[in-house]
Amino acid sequence: MTGTLASDTGTRTVRAGRPGPGSVRCAVGDLLLADLPVSVVFFHERPLDPDALAAGLARALDRLPEFAGRLRTDGDDSGDGGSGDLWIDTDDSGVPFTVADAPYTLTEALDRMVLPNSGLVDHVRAAEARREPLPLLTVRLNRLTDGTCALGVSWHHAVGDMQTFALLVRTWSACTEGADLPEPVRAPDRDVQLDARLPAEDCGTPALRLPDPAESAELRRAVATAGLANRTVQIWFSPAETARLRAAHSAEAGRRLSTNDALCAHLLHVLREVDGAGDEEQTLTVPVNLRRVLGLPDTTLGNLLGEIRLPYRPGTTPARYAAELRTAVEEFTEKHLSIRSNLRFLEQVGRDRVTACVPVGFDPARRTLTVSNWCRLGLQDLPLAGHRPVAFSPAATLQLPWTSWLVEGPRGEGHLYTLVLPARTAARLRTAPALLHPHRHPTDPGPAVAPRKLL
Secondary structure (H helix, E strand, O other), X not given: OOOOOOOOOEEEEEOOOOOXXXXXXXXXXXXXXXXXXXXXXXXXXXXXXXXXXXXXHHHHHHHOHHHHOEEEEEOOOOOOOOOOEEEEEOOOOOEEEEEEEOOOOHHHHHHHHHOOOOOOOOOOOOOHHHOOOOOOEEEEEEEOOOOOEEEEEEXXXXXXXXXXXXXXXXXXXXXXXXXXXXXXXXXXXXXXXXXXXXXXXXXXXXXXXXXXXXXXXXXXXXXXXXXXXXXXXXXXXXXXXXXHHHHHHHHHHOOOOOHHHHHHHHHHHHHHHHHOOOOOOEEEEEEEEHHHHHOOOOXXXXXXXXXXXXXXXXXXXXHHHHHHHHHHHHOHHHHOOOHHHHHHHHHHHOHHHHXXXXXXXXXXXXXXXXXXXXXXXXXXXXXXXXEOOOEEEEOOOOOOOOEEEEEEOHHHOOEEEEEEEEHHHHHHHHOOHHHHOOOOOOOOOOOOOOOXXXX
């Protein structure tokens, strides 16, 4: 760890103090996500000691040096980092750690999570990090006016998915609390690691596509105008409300459904109603953690993600759709696993065109809804510098439409759903509380803490 800021405001660079075991060659799945940052905020009702946080982070980076490294692209003569193999150099370049006084109360800080630039996170500059030696992780401790704080963290998606980030937080917590450290599982070549675990055949349909020039231009426009064209809304479902919804859908479907099945079906149904989908088919994309599917430990680093894409056809009831989603989860390996198909597709179009490809599940023009479930990672149970967070939320970065995240609610109670929508659809959703909450009872307690605009 370098710098001498102690508890003063400013930025220091946190390092492990030694480089990692060597460079890591990213898998194709990492490369596909290498223009994306992921940002989150932990809210604490008490102040956190920045020195204890920084010291714990330095120890955690020694265990997970990928987060303190830098990206490098080989075999790319264009100079734009657009093709060639992508590597993470675990050189201990370090992590910027900022301490700042923010002019908000805890409630006001929670309100800011629906803004494109909340000011609570220093978003990683993901695309530039492929061309310049920029940080792959940033930390910002915001000291709020009522004695609370908001800890904003952003990381480069090429380093890993949410499971990888959760491992960092568990390690960081263990380092500040003196607990046992989890053991990360890394591979110097992530594609080789995957190849050894994948079945010989998968579903046969790639989850990638190469847009034509017109669609590519439209996608670029969607990204460029995202902050103006879209709005973020947050919805909270109480534990009792969620249980009633799940029980009702399970009874109608005649089979046991998960909470995720019920909520995903309910949310897509509500969006179709407020958006006037009518006779149009609409697709839900649900990312799937491949670690258990492939028999890899939960502590395996990287972007080990597949996806289920399930059409919602006109006339389908939410309960029936929830049952279809449950079946898709059960049949994932045979009908939805697509990594080998992705590799065959890239062999056909040329691996150097990987950055021109997009996931099939990302299709905002057709209102394809992506729901990333970040529940059951235990993040709200992990103390940092002696204190557990009271709330946790994703922080939208690019505000791409029809993207969403499901996490546990404040104090781990209920579910907090964060959703980015076109502005008109978001406005309609805000006026539809009866559609959103048919299973909410007047006697249900509210969340422990909440933004004022929570639906």
